[in-house]
Amino acid sequence: MNCPHQPPCPPAEAPDCEAAHVVAAHPEQGWSLLCNGVVNFDDTGDLLPDGRIITPHRGRLDLELVPSGGHGRP
Numbered sequence: 001m002n003c004p005h006q007p008p009c010p011p012a013e014a015p016d017c018e019a020a021h022v023v024a025a026h027p028e029q030g031w032s033l034l035c036n037g038v039v040n041f042d043d044t045g046d047l048l049p050d051g052r053i054i055t056p057h058r059g060r061l062d063l064e065l066v067p068s069g070g071h072g073r074p
Helices: 060-065
Strands: 022-026 031-034 039-041
Touching: none
Parallel strands: none
Antiparallel strands: 022 031, 031 039
16 A cells, blocks of 8 residues: 555554554444554454454553452552
8 A cells, every 4th residue: 555644654564553544434343444454443453454463462551450350459
């Protein structure tokens, strides 16, 4: 895909591929199409243009917000 943005969006193969601009958003369905052809899902997973999958990858902050044992933080 040719990116018209300046600076250009990162390619689908780049580690920061999710930084590309959204060209089609479908929040009611839980996904967005990025300028580089990556489909980004609300669960933080991605589908690359070549069909490869990047599994959901929530950051450390998300993990820290989940109460341990359902009783909150000690």
